[in-house]
Amino acid sequence: MKLLVAILVSALALSSSLAYDPSPLQDVCVAINDTKSAVFVNGKFCKDPNDIIADDFLFQGLNVPRDTNNKLGSTVTAVTVEQIPGLNTLGISLARIDFAPYGLNPPHTHPRGTEILVVVEGELYVGFVTSNQLGNKLITKVLKPGDVFVFPIGLIHFQLNVGETKAVAFAGLSSQNPGVITIANAVFGSKPPINPNVLTKAFQVDANVIKYLQSQFWYDNNS
Template identity: 75%
Template sequence: MKFLPVSFLILALAAAAAFAYDPSPLQDICVATNDLNSGVFVNGKFCKDPKQATADDFLFMGFRNPGNTSNPLGSKVTPAFVDQFPGLNTLGISMARIDFAPGGLNPPHTHPRGTEVLVVVEGTLLVGFVTSNQLNNTLFTKVLYKGDVFVFPIGLIHFQLNIGNTYALAFAGLSSQNPGVITIANAVFGAKPPISADVLTKAFQVDKKVVDYLQAQFWYDNN
């Protein structure tokens, strides 16, 4: 874990470079609160009275322990977005810890409101992203080793797969306090109510039995 300080420095610098995506704050601090009677509504969250803020509002300890990878995907994402880390409110940044069992996958997904920069702390990951139709859905992919960094542009589908025989760990920095996550398979085949089979059979050019099978599966959410 000796790479952790370096990892966090890399993520901090990367996040700072992308700081301008969310609206810039007009105050020093704006700790998020769910108490609607004592706050001012700013950028999706109410702000605690700054005179009531403490150092604990700016501390997140959720990365101390490994995530549970005993699931169908073999991975676990531990987010530090504004919902989990109120001190991020209005600051335009967030983070995530991603744990991988051997063969574990963080499946194809997008962040509609944030660019992601990923640093590998342990293990070997195959990562990649796919461009939009405008650039012919080009795949950019790379194998990352301990200490390597890769960036996934905002809104583009991307993934990470542990191709090593050991546990892997990565940390991500994102250019939004609430970047959002859309897991592609879950959204398409696990939508509630389900998307019409007529739509999916034509879109994926497969038989209705295939669509019925996929819609009947349990689509696990590793976030």
């Protein structure tokens, strides 16, 4: 009997280790009981395969420089499932990042995708911060044209143009919809605002500092 129980427990453990939920491809998916309501499962419905056309798999113009005349001096042009419907279920996406001299793609995370970046023009100071478990270690490098750098999924990372000329980079991401959370925008620009008492304690600064930061306009450089 004990042997049978041990075998059953082992089988259940193995089954649990091999089965898992698919990665979410949208921020939230609230459960409802009304089956008549239209729902998006992981973001998109699927088109009838017999009706697909070439344009379902096409995005044009990623070779065109973007306007970087903004507060950050950078513009991210995303090519996700929103721009190419044919990416649905394929688990990849792309982005072009344009930088003005000394422009910044500010600290942010992609909750659903690892990013691999290649610099094609200019020099970028890039980095990411490890989790609390690894002591929030900062990993940085200055990249030149042809250099490639990886930002692991979910970790805070950034890119700064350290040159006097413009810079351009392309990034591949391991999700059709990797998402982006810009740290400053999310913390200080949320709607409605986070209770200042929360942020005062979290950042251990005077309440007036938090109020000032929450009163600022936090620019979103993702187009």
